[in-house]
Amino acid sequence: xTNDHHIIEVENLVKKFGSFVANDHLNFxxxxxxxxxxxxxxxxxxxxxxxxxxxxxxxxSGRIQVAGFDVYKxxxxxxxNIGYMSQKFSLYEDMTIAENFTFYGGIYGMRMPGIRKKMxxxxxxxxxxxxxDRVISDLPLGWKQKLAFSIAIMHDPAxxxxxxxxxxxxxxxxxQFWDMIYEAAHDGxxxxxxxHYMDEAEYCERVSIMVDGRIEALGTPSEQKKQFGAxxxxxxxxxxxxxx
Amino acid sequence: xxxxxIKEFYHIxxxxxxxxxxxxxxxxxxxxxxxxxxxxxxxxxxxxxDHSKDDxxxxxxxxxxxxxxxxxxxxxxxxxxxxxxxxxxxxxxxxIFEENFAEKLVKDKTAGIQIIGDASDPNTANLLANYTNAxxxxxxxxxxxxQASIPMVITPEPKMLxxxxxxxxxxxxxxxxxxxxxxxxxxxxxxxxxxEKELGTMEILxxxxxxxLQIILGKVTPYILLSxxxxxxxxxxxxxxxxMPMRGNIVLLLLETILFIIMALxxxxxxxxxxxxxxxxxxxxxxxxMLPTILLSGFIFPVENMPWAxxxxxxxxxxxxxxxxxxxxxxxxxxxxYIWKETLILVFMTLFFITLSVKNFKIRLA
Numbered sequence: 056x057t058n059d060h061h062i063i064e065v066e067n068l069v070k071k072f073g074s075f076v077a078n079d080h081l082n083f084x085x086x087x088x089x090x091x092x093x094x095x096x097x098x099x100x101x102x103x104x105x106x107x108x109x110x111x112x113x114x115x116s117g118r119i120q121v122a123g124f125d126v127y128k129x130x131x132x133x134x135x136n137i138g139y140m141s142q143k144f145s146l147y148e149d150m151t152i153a154e155n156f157t158f159y160g161g162i163y164g165m166r167m168p169g170i171r172k173k174m175x176x177x178x179x180x181x182x183x184x185x186x187x188d189r190v191i192s193d194l195p196l197g198w199k200q201k202l203a204f205s206i207a208i209m210h211d212p213a214x215x216x217x218x219x220x221x222x223x224x225x226x227x228x229x230x231q232f233w234d235m236i237y238e239a240a241h242d243g244x245x246x247x248x249x250x251h252y253m254d255e256a257e258y259c260e261r262v263s264i265m266v267d268g269r270i271e272a273l274g275t276p277s278e279q280k281k282q283f284g285a286x287x288x289x290x291x292x293x294x295x296x297x298x299x
Numbered sequence: 300x301x302x303x304x305i306k307e308f309y310h311i312x313x314x315x316x317x318x319x320x321x322x323x324x325x326x327x328x329x330x331x332x333x334x335x336x337x338x339x340x341x342x343x344x345x346x347x348x349d350h351s352k353d354d355x356x357x358x359x360x361x362x363x364x365x366x367x368x369x370x371x372x373x374x375x376x377x378x379x380x381x382x383x384x385x386x387x388x389x390x391x392x393x394x395i396f397e398e399n400f401a402e403k404l405v406k407d408k409t410a411g412i413q414i415i416g417d418a419s420d421p422n423t424a425n426l427l428a429n430y431t432n433a434x435x436x437x438x439x440x441x442x443x444x445x446q447a448s449i450p451m452v453i454t455p456e457p458k459m460l461x462x463x464x465x466x467x468x469x470x471x472x473x474x475x476x477x478x479x480x481x482x483x484x485x486x487x488x489x490x491x492x493x494x495e496k497e498l499g500t501m502e503i504l505x506x507x508x509x510x511x512l513q514i515i516l517g518k519v520t521p522y523i524l525l526s527x528x529x530x531x532x533x534x535x536x537x538x539x540x541x542x543m544p545m546r547g548n549i550v551l552l553l554l555e556t557i558l559f560i561i562m563a564l565x566x567x568x569x570x571x572x573x574x575x576x577x578x579x580x581x582x583x584x585x586x587x588x589m590l591p592t593i594l595l596s597g598f599i600f601p602v603e604n605m606p607w608a609x610x611x612x613x614x615x616x617x618x619x620x621x622x623x624x625x626x627x628x629x630x631x632x633x634x635x636x637y638i639w640k641e642t643l644i645l646v647f648m649t650l651f652f653i654t655l656s657v658k659n660f661k662i663r664l665a
Contacts, residue, residue: 135508139502143500143502146500147310158303
């Protein structure tokens with residue numbers, strides 16, 4: 056069953072909190088190097104699923120493999136092979152750019168030369184080399200977000216999980232951010248992201264839509280639009296959510 | 300791990316508020332408490348009831364008034380006036396000489412002086428009584444020199460009104476060390492962990508390969524170091540500025556201090572597992588730790604005077620035991636054989652809080 060091209064495989068994932076079923080028999084896979092959109096209304100069970108995939112929570116039942124490792128027994132290995140960025144950006148505001156790189160590289164076991172190389176690579180790409188010693192709180196929001204993404208992938212993870220990475224930033228910055236996502240995917244990093252912006256769902260290669268703990272739709276954006284006879288992903292989403 | 304600790308130091312050293320709490324507070328508190336509690340009393344108003352009015356009593360009165368500590372406000376005529384005088388609050392002390400003072404001194408070799416203090420302010424009353432005592436003793440010593448052949452004894456008899464037990468607290472240094480360690484360790488760690496939660500960085504740390512135990516250790520190590528420095532600063536200030544004695548073994552004292560620090564840290568971690576935001580962490584540590592520490596530990600209010608329920612409650616205050624330990628080591632120079640019971644209580648409390656907080660931390664993850 057295990058497919059070499061599938062970096063995430065989820066079979067019959069169930070997560071219960073008491074009698075409440077947060078994830079009801081989820082089945083999906085994510086291909087290596089793919090940009091996978093994980094959509095759903097608030098409270099649909101997205102966060103629960105992501106926490107399980109990241110090795111933070113144990114599932115109630117089901118077979119789940121992430122980067123080739125089992126979520127029950129090999130969470131340590133999973134954690135080494137994934138990157139994570141939340142909507143809160145999660146950089147330390149009172150530390151400089153360089154210090155943030157050093158710290159996060161350090162907790163992934165990177166050594167100083169490797170960290171320096173990665174840092175100059177990303178700072179050059181963002182064109183902010185001269186701001187290396189600026190404290191994060193002095194930087195504009197768009198930069199923080201791009202830096203947070205750079206730091207999330209600095210240890211070359213197989214997969215990067217992005218939890219609503221673009222909430223609260225302006226359209227231009229969002230556009231530039233998506234350029235970075237594409238680039239990462241091009242470099243072979245699988246991108247697993249949640250979002251509230253339906254136009255962003257169109258940028259994903261494949262999208263799953265969760266409603267009330269179940270996956271109601273799964274496929275490329277164009278397949279889904281065809282299936283539901285809809286103009287846009289927004290329409291698909293609203294139809295699915297209304298059905299309940 | 301090392302990177303984690305360095306990062307934690309960045310947080311501490313770059314936040315002005317944290318720095319003030321960490322380093323300004325100990326110095327300010329000790330100076331404030333120190334000078335407020337030990338400042339000499341000058342120009343206290345007293346009254347004298349002299350039943351004898353002879354040469355000796357006049358001489359003693361003039362010595363007392365010329366000492367600089369006392370101002371003679373009025374001469375009284377009878378005992379009935381005393382109570383009324385104290386109620387007015389202007390007079391701090393009344394000195395009463397018995398009848399035929401000089402005569403008795405020569406004949407019976409002994410005469411009595413009664414010193415009545417207004418102990419609604421016990422510290423002041425105590426101080427004044429001591430000063431008066433000292434002056435009388437001084438006079439007596441002079442008399443003995445002049446009339447070497449006849450030893451005579453004047454017996455001052457202090458009596459405290461309103462608070463006969465007079466268990467004041469001069470030993471502020473142990474109290475301040477305790478409060479500050481509680482503040483630095485418990486409050487600061489709980490706030491700093493809550494801050495990571497609030498900013499979302501905790502999530503990243505949990506997703507990273509770091510183990511929960513490493514995260515906790517990384518967070519608390521800097522505070523262990525800083526609070527040790529703090530404790531030493533307070534001890535040094537107490538010793539050099541206020542002449543607090545250090546009679547016991549300093550290594551033992553430091554070991555006990557480290558034990559208390561670890562206890563306070565585990566309390567801080569426990570609070571942070573409950574609190575989601577910095578504000579909540581702050582409130583819980585203030586209400587749940589600081590107030591009980593100040594009020595129930597015997598630092599300001601003597602535990603002996605509390606009602607039964609509070610006295611029992613004070614037994615579960617770790618700070619109470621720690622204050623007993625410090626006082627015993629510093630003031631009495633006692634070694635571990637006398638304080639092993641208190642130490643054991645602290646060890647048990649530490650283990651209890653560590654177990655509870657680590658368990659809670661894991662539950663929050665799952």
